[in-house]
Amino acid sequence: MAAGRSLALPALLAATAGVARAEGVARAEGDACGGDAPPIAVLVEGATPELERAIFVDLAAELARTDLCARLEAGASPDARGAGHERAIARVTIRISPEGVAAVRVDDAMTQKRLERTVDVAGLKDDGRALALAIAADELLRASWVEPTLRRRAAMASAAPAPTAPAGGPREAPDAGGGADRRATEIGVRATVAAYGGGQVQLGGALLLRRDVLPWLAGSVFVYAREALPASAAIGTVLGHAAGGGASLSAYVARTGRARLGFEAAVEAGYVLFEGRAEEGASASRFGGPTAFGALGVTADVDVRPVRFGASVGALAPFMMVEALAGDAVVTRMGGPGVLAALGAGVAF
Incomplete structure (x- = not known):
């Protein structure tokens, strides 16, 4: 083997044609590598000149994808082109036994690391042997260079200028990735339960439109429909049907990446219709009227875009209430202090 022969990426085409003395640089970033890149000494034993040349070509191609610049130099000496030149940054030794087993x-x-592996190339032709041995050598070099490569990338990242806002435009803090901090409009449904101090229990649902005014403040409007559980009287039962709408304001005092918890104040107004079901020998009638309530409670939601899950529970205070009578006796009343609970989900966008 002739000492001092060199080969690298820009010389691949010439080397493939049999010109093995061309010089160049194996590079990952073309503008960051120069002609003075440090050398890697490569020693191949037990190979024909053609196989040795093919190993050089394939190894240069593999190294072209690394983050370090280097020249490949062949020779027994670790000095790159003789005395006085800088010392090789690494030395690759490939020994191929007559049985076709190569030590890399x-x-x-x-x-200051030494890494070794054994590659069985007995069943491969020269071009396959060259590629297998080049890949093995490249993998060992990459494994040895992991730490300095990562340090180099970190240094480049820290030196990069911070992004700036467009001229004349406002600067906004970057989103930390938390769905709860992203303003959104939500369209959702809620299953609701309302229990009034006058004995009325209603089950139903609500359709709401909510808008996040700030990450910690949201406003909603909603419509609802609820059916009352039958209330028993001495001569029959009374049914109740309620519908209406309202608005709420939510202030969130605790927020995490995707969840938030806060207080909610709401007002609702509607209409309730009581319908009697009389037993045999008695008569029944229908009666209704307007209702209005205020509510104060706690609310929470979890944002898993595009779905937002929400729940709330609060105390009801009546402004206007309606009651159903059997004679002079009150059978049921949509009034008095009560409790309203809601649970559901919506689509946030």
């Missing part, structure tokens, strides 16, 4: 070793001068 890397001695890294930068990290």
Whole structure:
């Protein structure tokens, strides 16, 4: 083997044609590598000149994808082109036995590491042998260079200028990735339960439109429909049907990445219709009237875009209430202090 022969990425085409003395640089970033890139000494034993040349070509191609610049130099000496030249940053030794088993070793001068592996190339032709041995050597070099490569990337990232806002435009803090901090409009449904102090229990649902005014403040409007559980009287039962709408304001005092918890104040107004079901021998009638309530409670939601899950529970205070009578006796009343609970989900966008 002739000492001092060199080969690298820009010389691949010439080397493939049989010109093995061309010089160049194996590079990952073309504008960051120069002609003075440090050398890697490569020693191949037990190979024909053609196989040795093919190993050089394939190894240069593999190294072209790394983050370190280097020249490949062949020769027994770790000095790159003789005395006075800088010392090789690494030394690759490939020894191929007559049985076709190759020992690949890397001695890294930068990290003071030695890595070795054995590759069985007995069943491969020369071009396949060259590629397998080049890949093995490249993998060992990459393994040895992991730490300095990562440090180099981190240094480049820290040196990059911070993004700036467009001229004349406002600067906004970057979103930390939390769905709860992203303003959104939500269209959702809620299952509701209302229990009034006058004995009325209603089950139903609500359709709401909510808008996040700020990450910690939201406003909603809603419509609802609820059916009352039958109330028993001495001569029959009374049914109740309620519908209406309202608005609420939510202030969130605790927020995490995707969840938030806060207080909610709401007002609602509607109409309730009581319908009697009389037993045999008695008569029944229908009667209704307007209702109005205020509510104060707690609310929470979890944002998993595009779905937002929400729940709330609060105390009801009547402004206007309606009651159903049997004679002079009150059978049921949509009034008095009560409790309203809601649970559901919506689509946030």
